[in-house]
Amino acid sequence: RNSRGEAVAGASWLLTHLHDATTAEAIALQRGLELLEDLGCQPVIVESDSLEIIQACNGVIEIWSPYSAILADCFQKALRIGDVSFTHCPREANRLAHNLARHSFDSNSTFVWDGDPPGFLFSDTVDDVTLI
Structure with missing residues (x-):
């Protein structure tokens, strides 16, 4: 979203053979930061419903797990982007x-858009802005 709350781009990747949900969240963060870097977005507020990932990104906790290398890459991407902050967002929001x-799961595919969101997401973009 931009500073007016409008959806400008998004992506979802089909991830298979993952050990747990937190690893999926770490990979999603990594790929999301790649997308932000490609689009030249700044400043950036990264929201996730994974409290563990957000706490690790903010330096509140240290994680030693299979996805530690993924988070290390995320830190480097955030440094390259520049003005990036990380915040927890409840799943319901x-x-x-x-x-x-x-x-992506139902269609067994990766999905990326730039510009207006696809029709099947339109009501969600409006509802999420209404909650802000």
């Missing part, structure tokens, strides 16, 4: 992300 992930 971000239906757009949930429905986008479900679409």
Whole structure:
């Protein structure tokens, strides 16, 4: 979203053979930061419903797990982007992300858009802005 709350781009990747949900969140963060870097977005507020990932990104906790290397890459990407902050967002407050992930799972595909969101996500973009 931009500073006016308008959806400008998004993506969802079909991830298979993952050990746990937190690893999926770490990979999603990594790929999301790649997208932000490609688009030249700044400043950036990264929201996730994974409290563990957000706490690690903010230096509140240290994680030693299989996805530690992924988070280290995320830190480097955030430094290259520049003005990046990380905040926890309850799952209920971000239906757009949930429905986008479900679409990739149900369609067994990766999905990326730039500009206006696809029709199946339009009501979610409006509802999420209304909650802000």
